[in-house]
Amino acid sequence: METNHMDCRASIGVFDSGVGGLTVAREIMRNLPKEHIVYFGDTARVPYGSKSKVTIVRYARQIIHFLRTQDVKAIVIACNTASALALDEVEKELDIPIIGVIRPGARVAVSATRNRRIGVIGTESTINSHMYQKLIYEEDPAITVYEKACPLFCPLVEEGWLKDSVTKEVARRYLDELLEKDIDSLILGCTHYPLLRSLIREIVGEKITLVNPAYETAKELGELLKREGLENPDEPADPPATEPYRFFVSDMAEKFGHFANSILPYDIETIQKINIEEY
Amino acid sequence: METNHMDCRASIGVFDSGVGGLTVAREIMRNLPKEHIVYFGDTARVPYGSKSKVTIVRYARQIIHFLRTQDVKAIVIACNTASALALDEVEKELDIPIIGVIRPGARVAVSATRNRRIGVIGTESTINSHMYQKLIYEEDPAITVYEKACPLFCPLVEEGWLKDSVTKEVARRYLDELLEKDIDSLILGCTHYPLLRSLIREIVGEKITLVNPAYETAKELGELLKREGLENPDEPADPPATEPYRFFVSDMAEKFGHFANSILPYDIETIQKINIEEY
Numbered sequence: 001m002e003t004n005h006m007d008c009r010a011s012i013g014v015f016d017s018g019v020g021g022l023t024v025a026r027e028i029m030r031n032l033p034k035e036h037i038v039y040f041g042d043t044a045r046v047p048y049g050s051k052s053k054v055t056i057v058r059y060a061r062q063i064i065h066f067l068r069t070q071d072v073k074a075i076v077i078a079c080n081t082a083s084a085l086a087l088d089e090v091e092k093e094l095d096i097p098i099i100g101v102i103r104p105g106a107r108v109a110v111s112a113t114r115n116r117r118i119g120v121i122g123t124e125s126t127i128n129s130h131m132y133q134k135l136i137y138e139e140d141p142a143i144t145v146y147e148k149a150c151p152l153f154c155p156l157v158e159e160g161w162l163k164d165s166v167t168k169e170v171a172r173r174y175l176d177e178l179l180e181k182d183i184d185s186l187i188l189g190c191t192h193y194p195l196l197r198s199l200i201r202e203i204v205g206e207k208i209t210l211v212n213p214a215y216e217t218a219k220e221l222g223e224l225l226k227r228e229g230l231e232n233p234d235e236p237a238d239p240p241a242t243e244p245y246r247f248f249v250s251d252m253a254e255k256f257g258h259f260a261n262s263i264l265p266y267d268i269e270t271i272q273k274i275n276i277e278e279y
Numbered sequence: 280m281e282t283n284h285m286d287c288r289a290s291i292g293v294f295d296s297g298v299g300g301l302t303v304a305r306e307i308m309r310n311l312p313k314e315h316i317v318y319f320g321d322t323a324r325v326p327y328g329s330k331s332k333v334t335i336v337r338y339a340r341q342i343i344h345f346l347r348t349q350d351v352k353a354i355v356i357a358c359n360t361a362s363a364l365a366l367d368e369v370e371k372e373l374d375i376p377i378i379g380v381i382r383p384g385a386r387v388a389v390s391a392t393r394n395r396r397i398g399v400i401g402t403e404s405t406i407n408s409h410m411y412q413k414l415i416y417e418e419d420p421a422i423t424v425y426e427k428a429c430p431l432f433c434p435l436v437e438e439g440w441l442k443d444s445v446t447k448e449v450a451r452r453y454l455d456e457l458l459e460k461d462i463d464s465l466i467l468g469c470t471h472y473p474l475l476r477s478l479i480r481e482i483v484g485e486k487i488t489l490v491n492p493a494y495e496t497a498k499e500l501g502e503l504l505k506r507e508g509l510e511n512p513d514e515p516a517d518p519p520a521t522e523p524y525r526f527f528v529s530d531m532a533e534k535f536g537h538f539a540n541s542i543l544p545y546d547i548e549t550i551q552k553i554n555i556e557e558y
Contacts, residue, residue, distance in 0.1 A: 044334045045324050050437075055323045055530045058554075155434040158329075166448055173445075251334045275337075277556045 008230050011036040011246070012221065013067035013075040015060075018046035019259040020154075020191030021078030024101060026264055027218035028076070029245070034232040035225070036244045038070045042276060044250035047154055048081040049123025049190070056125070059276075060086035064094065066279040070246070073230050076221055077101065080189050080213075081123050084131035097224055104220045105187050105213025106135035112209045113185045116143045119178040122189030124149045132189055146181045150174045150190075157192040168199055175203050185209040243269075250276040287509050290315040290525070291500065292346035292354040294339075297325035298538045299433075299470030300357030303380060305543055306497035307355070308524070313511040314504070315523045317349045321555060323529035326433055327360040328402025328469070335404070338555075339365035343373070345558040349525070352509050355500055356380065359468050359492075360402050363410035376503055383499045384466050384492025385414035391488040392464045395422045398457040398487075401468030403428045411468055425460045429453045429469075436471040447478055454482050464488040522548075529555040
């Protein structure tokens with residue numbers, strides 16, 4: 001891996017199928033305040049969770065190609081589905097570091113569980129890939145992993161029904177079979193799901209640890225930058241000399257902006273729309 | 280429009296964002312049994328209902344470009360969102376006839392209503408386009424149109440919860456405000472919604488006419504072919520000499536096949552996957 005000539009003042013590229021990855025970007029902002037971010041949300045082709053590996057790998061390659069035009073020093077796949085389906089393929093092709101959200105999420109669940117019974121919820125494609133299961137077994141083969149796809153959670157979050165009785169009934173159906181397995185930890189394996197955290201908490205009770213891979217991903221990114229000598233040495237200027245966070249989408253920039261401003265600790269001023277199919 | 284040299288034995292191109300347009304293809308099969316069909320479902324970029332006009336027009340152009348490589352004599356946009364957002368743009372660029380599902384649906388609703396109060400349900404993008412409203416006013420300006428986006432209906436249909444209590448509660452919330460307006464006709468303005476017909480019927484009661492644009496679209500296609508001298512003169516062979524119905528998707532061919540076989544009156548044998556971004 002050639003990183004000698006990489007400018008440590010370059011940005012971190014972060015991408016997702018849409019808005020969900022902003023929960024990961026937010027953790028990077030909080031935990032690595034010196035780092036600049038270029039975020040891309042693939043709002044023209046969202047959702048990824050019901051699509052195939054071949055398609056998601058092609059989308060990830062196009063997005064990485066775009067992010068490289070923005071001079072990034074490392075890339076975070078802030079989408080569980082793309083991490084599960086595309087990370088293995090695209091990291092072979094890259095000469096800068098790239099991480100996903102699955103391994104960090106798996107690690108924190110492994111350290112959280114006491115009874116070695118972990119539940120994972122995610123999109124259909126993430127669950128069908130069994131990537132959480134695989135990475136958890138690599139850490140500790142004595143753990144049993146129970147997986148459940150929850151395809152209605154993303155549309156319910158996007159409809160804004162975060163604390164609704166309908167959402168609660170849907171959650172109860174999805175989660176009941178995991179609860180019967182006596183899990184003590186539950187990985188929120190889609191970036192939309194932390195927005196349902198309080199509703200999920202009501203259903204699973206206080207004894208189950210809810211694992212949000214976003215925080216752990218930011219931490220792993222920090223360790224990676226340190227190890228590779230890629231940390232940005234500059235203190236964040238106040239006010240900043242240049243915009244430290246830049247946002248790109250493939251469609252619906254305005255709607256993205258509304259959602260982003262409800263998640264991020266500050267208001268985004270500009271969001272650029274690009275044609276991702278050209279990359 | 281040059282159609283003189285067009286081969287009337289060529290196929291009808293039918294496209295949709297995914298599987299929903301099969302309900303339109305089914306009506307064409309039933310009502311125009313001599314016609315051959317090339318169907319394309321854009322399963323790699325589904326759903327269209329939350330995306331912008333610019334994006335949907337670009338997708339429609341690519342798909343039409345692909346369908347032309349399959350030698351089609353006419354095109355049906357079997358997707359309400361693409362009909363609402365892209366038909367006006369793409370029909371200017373074409374030298375073969377193209378129709379959508381909105382105008383046929385609007386016409387049948389206009390002839391069905393007695394009290395001149397029509398409800399329309401559809402995706403966010405279809406409803407925001409106000410295309411049903413516009414075309415109904417063109418037919419009869421004395422009609423009042425009440426519109427309501429139902430973004431959770433498609434994911435609920437795709438989850439297979441067609442007669443579920445959750446779906447019924449969601450439908451009640453979406454439909455209540457239309458029922459308060461004393462509508463006597465309701466357009467099912469998304470190709471997924473006819474699959475919820477019996478559940479919607481339970482909520483709206485027996486007095487409201489449910490309008491499914493699929494049947495009327497097949498009828499309008501038949502009239503168009505006749506007018507343009509494009510009807511296929513051959514009787515359907517039994518067994519057919521060549522496959523009369525051909526299916527293409529941009530992703531998830533196997534899943535598409537399962538769904539198709541549950542909707543169509545016969546089992547599909549082959550579904551080809553293509554990279555639509557190359558067109």
